[in-house]
Structures are given as structure tokens and as C-alpha cells.
Amino acid sequence: MANCSPLALVVNCGSSSLKFALFDTSMPAPLVDGLAERLGSDEATIRFHIDGTRRTTPIAGAGHQQAFDALLAFLTDHGLSARIGAVGHRVVHGGERFTTSVEITEEVMAGIAECAVLAPLHNPANLVGIRAAMAALPDARHVAVFDTAFHQTIPEEAYLYALPQRFRRDLGVRRYGFHGTSHRYVAGRAVEFLGLDPKDHGLIVLHLGNGASATAVRNGISVDTSMGLTPVEGLVMGTRCGDVDAGALTYIARRAGLDVDALDAMVNKESGLLGLSELSNDCRTLEAAAAEGHAGARMALDVFAYRIARTVGALRMPLARLDAVVFTGGIGENSASVRASVIARLGFLGMNLDEAANRATTGGNAGCVSGPGRPAALVMPTDEERMIACDAASIAFSNAPVAFSVFAEAAE
The missing domain is CATH 3.30.420.40 (ATPase, nucleotide binding domain)
Known part of the structure; x- marks a missing residue:
């Protein structure tokens, strides 16, 4: 000292x-x-x-x-x-x-x-x-x-909702994005790890935990992200629903007699992995249950991985090229099975899994978990x-x- x-x-x-x-x-x-x-x-x-x-x-x-x-x-x-x-x-x-x-x-x-x-x-x-x-x-x-600052570089075409623009002007309703400090840190570390040009690269960062989001980073700048006005939008999360048809919510509200507060509680606290599995919002609990044959746990994990992969596909669009998909957050850093499930769905990008490296990369370690070539799949611990x-x-x-x-x- x-x-x-x-x-x-x-x-x-x-x-x-x-x-x-x-x-x-x-x-x-x-x-x-x-x-x-x-x-x-x-x-x-x-x-x-x-x-x-x-x-x-x-x-x-x-x-x-x-x-x-x-x-x-x-x-x-x-x-x-x-x-x-x-x-x-x-x-x-x-x-x-x-x-x-x-x-x-x-x-x-x-x-x-x-x-x-x-x-x-x-x-x-x-x-x-x-x-x-x-x-x-x-x-x-x-x-x-x-948390939102990193995403303020996202262009208007990506952050606007197709709603009456008086709500944008009067109430600030637009997509803002979250986890920005984590995405910024991890993107910078990935550039260092791969030896990329800080001014010429493309990354998709997956912050996966009880809250989860994905961000497309072009040359160090956030150009699109999965979360929106609130952290509810985007990926399936521990207890948040992620993307859902707004019409489904109004239908549920009318048929189940839910007021706005009850609807808000449902999409934030009763949905996501918990709602799908009807068991737990904890990925570790679900992985153990799925291994023992729990159908709800298996289904929840499959939906989780599918939505992540689908979002990666969408976020590939605004990038000139894709050098790596980067996993971070409690699940991204520690769940080899979730990473394997996501990467298996990203073959259309030319990505393949190095199973031994994937199993060995956990507990706060950084590493590449894909085979040779680009895009790479990286695990990069975050440090907000x-x-x-x-x-x-x-x-x-x-x-x-x-x-x-x-x-x-x-x-x-």
C-alpha cells in the first residue's frame, strides 16, 4: 500500500x-x-x-x-x-x-x-x-x-419505433439500449485479444445473464442493440420476456383482467426462463433439470439459445464484416452448454465450435471457443x-x- x-x-x-x-x-x-x-x-x-x-x-x-x-x-x-x-x-x-x-x-x-x-x-x-x-x-x-451512453451512436433508423411520433417528441419513447458499459469494455478487450484494428472491425457482443442483451459494434461504435426503451425488449432473460407481440399483451390483459401494473409485473418478473420453464430463472438450475429430463427446462434453454442466434443474425446486417461473436456476463462466461447451443445455430455465418476449448473456458477466463477462421467465438469476462x-x-x-x-x- x-x-x-x-x-x-x-x-x-x-x-x-x-x-x-x-x-x-x-x-x-x-x-x-x-x-x-x-x-x-x-x-x-x-x-x-x-x-x-x-x-x-x-x-x-x-x-x-x-x-x-x-x-x-x-x-x-x-x-x-x-x-x-x-x-x-x-x-x-x-x-x-x-x-x-x-x-x-x-x-x-x-x-x-x-x-x-x-x-x-x-x-x-x-x-x-x-x-x-x-x-x-x-x-x-x-x-x-x-448504461445508455454507449448506444447513443445508434442511428435514427435503428432506434425509432413505428409509433405515432408525438410519443417520441413528448415522452421520449425510442430505443435506448442498456448494458452499455459492459458492451464497451468487452468490445475493447476483444479488439485487443484478436489484434484487430480499433478503427476497422465488426463485433457482436452478447451480455448474457439474468438480464441479457446483444450489441453490434462497428469500429468501436454501437450501431444497434437488442434492448429498447426499457430492459424488457430483446433477448429472453431470467424473468423478462424479451421480444413479444404487443397485441399478445393487450389480448392477455383483456382476457386475464390484468391492469397496467400487473402486466408490467408479468413481463418483468414472471416471464423469460422462469415463465417458459415454470421452474426457475437460474440457468444453472435449468441445465441440471434439463439433464435429468425436465421438458420445461429443456424448452426454455432452447428458446433462449434460438432467440440469441436469431438476434445475432439480425445484428450482422449493420456490420461491414463480422470478426467475432463475444460471450460475456454470468451465463455467457460460465455456461459452455449455452455457448455450444448458440454456436450450433450460427453455422450460416461459418462459425464452428471447438468443443474442448469451450469446455475449458469458464470461471472468469478469456478465450476463443471456435475453430479456425472468422468469425471467431470468444469468451471475454466483463468488468463494468x-x-x-x-x-x-x-x-x-x-x-x-x-x-x-x-x-x-x-x-x-
Whole structure:
């Protein structure tokens, strides 16, 4: 801990949680990371991971401010808090206003609040974390990093819905896309891994987890993505339905007597892998059940893989060429069977599976899981916290760019 370089703290604040990681930008791994969860309840705890050890402390009844105070006290005890020069905050929705990461001002906070109508479960919680961090670390520079910003390069023809345009003008109804920080990080790492020209390449990144999305990246720029106004659109997910005929929803609402709130709950919390399998939203549970003959689990996994492959086919269109399909996220990084099922459906692209490499690539390892030739199939672990730290440091530390390769070692 003798190094005296400035540190970047990453904060990802949910409605009842606060995830954090502290980076020295000259080092590949975080100095400290952890999670405060069940905030506001008697079961609230905060967990720290430092120097290979883990420690969990009860903070009964603590809210976000108290959790942040506990974090700051821990960092102070370890001689780290005084070195924090930048704080990067994950913000889910930046609307059309925020096209890149920005230093947080009162005006920026007002803009984040205005976008809360597009992400009512997330942006308000993100603002709570921002205010708590700014109160605890008033001398640091605070930076907002938006999930939607990477996708603001998508052209109008791709982001418009064929709805009356008064809803676009008056309510901001259009496709925005999400998981942008993950897609950006993974695309950059894939370019490094394959030795591609940063200004001349084509990738499709598949962020597969309980939430799932796909993005076409041309020369480092997002040109289309599967999620839309909300994270419901696109791929089948853990409990979200993904693409569905809007007429099917109005039919269900009328026949089943569902109001708007009940319909919203159904498509967000009762659908996806859970709804198809009638068993679980967890891919690991479904894979185990399918192996034992559970028909619903097998069907859910087949639909999941088919929709991913179909989306890859659609996202191939806006790319001049396709160098690789890149798997990331909890499922993408760890489920060899899902990757195999998707790749088996992508033979029309000339892609084939290296079964041994696919079985061996899991648990946070990066690697190529396809046979020779292009497009390749890659597994590339994501690291949204590292990407947020990179953005925060590049803005806060004399606006000097933080080289992407500073963080590359951690993903190798």
C-alpha cells in the first residue's frame, strides 16, 4: 500500500444495496471491493474484500448514507480514503441528454432526475448513492457513467419505433439500449485479444445473464442493440420476456383482467426462463433439470439459445464484416452448454465450435471457443467496475486519458 497514486472509487447503488470497488489505476485488480445489502432493514450488512480476505459486518437499519459512512471508515482505517481523487457512479439511464460519462454537477444531477421517468426503479437509487458519496467525499471529483451512453451512436433508423411520433417528441419513447458499459469494455478487450484494428472491425457482443442483451459494434461504435426503451425488449432473460407481440399483451390483459401494473409485473418478473420453464430463472438450475429430463427446462434453454442466434443474425446486417461473436456476463462466461447451443445455430455465418476449448473456458477466463477462421467465438469476462473507474479517472485526474491497457491484465 506504499504507492501514493490517486485512487478511483466505483459506486453502484441500487434501491437497497451499494456495490463498491476501489482502484489504483496503475494496478490490474481492485484494492478493495464489496457490497452493502438489505439496506434499510434489520438484516443490513456490509462485506469487504481486501488483500485476499473477506469480512462481513452487520449495520442493522443502515441506509445508503450510513453504509457509505461505514465504507469510508473502513478505507480510512486502511489508509486509503485520503487518496480517493475520483468517484465513478453507475447511472442506469441518461436518456438522450448524456452521450458520454460526465463530471457530476447540480445540473447533471437534475438531468439524471429528469431521466428517472425512464428508469423509475434505478435512477432515483443512483442519485441516493451520488448524494451519499458527495457528502462523504466532498473533495473528490464525482463522475456519472451511464448504461445508455454507449448506444447513443445508434442511428435514427435503428432506434425509432413505428409509433405515432408525438410519443417520441413528448415522452421520449425510442430505443435506448442498456448494458452499455459492459458492451464497451468487452468490445475493447476483444479488439485487443484478436489484434484487430480499433478503427476497422465488426463485433457482436452478447451480455448474457439474468438480464441479457446483444450489441453490434462497428469500429468501436454501437450501431444497434437488442434492448429498447426499457430492459424488457430483446433477448429472453431470467424473468423478462424479451421480444413479444404487443397485441399478445393487450389480448392477455383483456382476457386475464390484468391492469397496467400487473402486466408490467408479468413481463418483468414472471416471464423469460422462469415463465417458459415454470421452474426457475437460474440457468444453472435449468441445465441440471434439463439433464435429468425436465421438458420445461429443456424448452426454455432452447428458446433462449434460438432467440440469441436469431438476434445475432439480425445484428450482422449493420456490420461491414463480422470478426467475432463475444460471450460475456454470468451465463455467457460460465455456461459452455449455452455457448455450444448458440454456436450450433450460427453455422450460416461459418462459425464452428471447438468443443474442448469451450469446455475449458469458464470461471472468469478469456478465450476463443471456435475453430479456425472468422468469425471467431470468444469468451471475454466483463468488468463494468473497471470501465467505470477508467472513465472516472480519465475525467478527474487532469483529464489525462487512462490507457485501456492499464486494466487489460486483470481480464487475462
